[in-house]
Amino acid sequence: MWRSPFLDPGRNKAESCTPGIVLSGRPLAATLLAWSLVKTTWARMFGRKTGLALFHENYDADRLPPLTEAERKRLDAFSKCVACGLCDVGEGERIAQSKGAYPGIMRIVLASSRSMPDYDAAVLALDHVPEEALREKERVCPASIPFVDLARFVRKKAAAGASAQAMMEARNEPPAALPAASKAKA
C-alpha cells in the first residue's frame, strides 16, 4: 500500500487526527502517473534538466554516452555470439604481437564490447586487427556478428565517452550523483 504525499501532503503532522488516502491497484498506478506528469512538467517549465541533458549530467563521468534508437536495435546483432571460437582461428600471431592488448576476436565480442566503460580496452585490442580481417571473419561466424560495424560502434562510443568526460573535467563538474556536501568540497 502506498500513501500518496500528493493527495495527503501533510500526512506526517496530521496523520494521527486526519486519516490519509490509501491507494492500491489501478487508482495507485493512475495517481503515480499523474504525479510523475506534474513533476516532469514542473521541472521542464522551471528549467531543471531532464531527458538527454540529465542523462549527460548523470553518466558523462562514467563514460556512458547515450544511444540512438538505431544503435539500440543494432546491439542485438552484436550480442549473438555462441562462443564457437571460429573467429579466433589464425589469430595467434596477432595475439602474440599485441603483447596482451589483443586477446582474440571472440573475447572482444563476448567481453570488452559488452560494457561501454570497457570500450577503451576494446579499441586498443581492435587496433591490432585490420578491418579487412574483420570483414573476412564475418564470413565464418555462425552467428553473423557484424565485426566491422561492431568495431566502428565501439570506436565511436569510446571517443564520445572520452570527449564527454574531458569536457566535464574541463568544467570541473563533479558527478551529479554526489550529495550536495561532496559537490561543495570537489
Ligand code: SF4
Ligand atoms: S565466430 Fe562468431 S559466434 Fe563464433 S566465437 Fe566468433 S563471434 Fe562468436
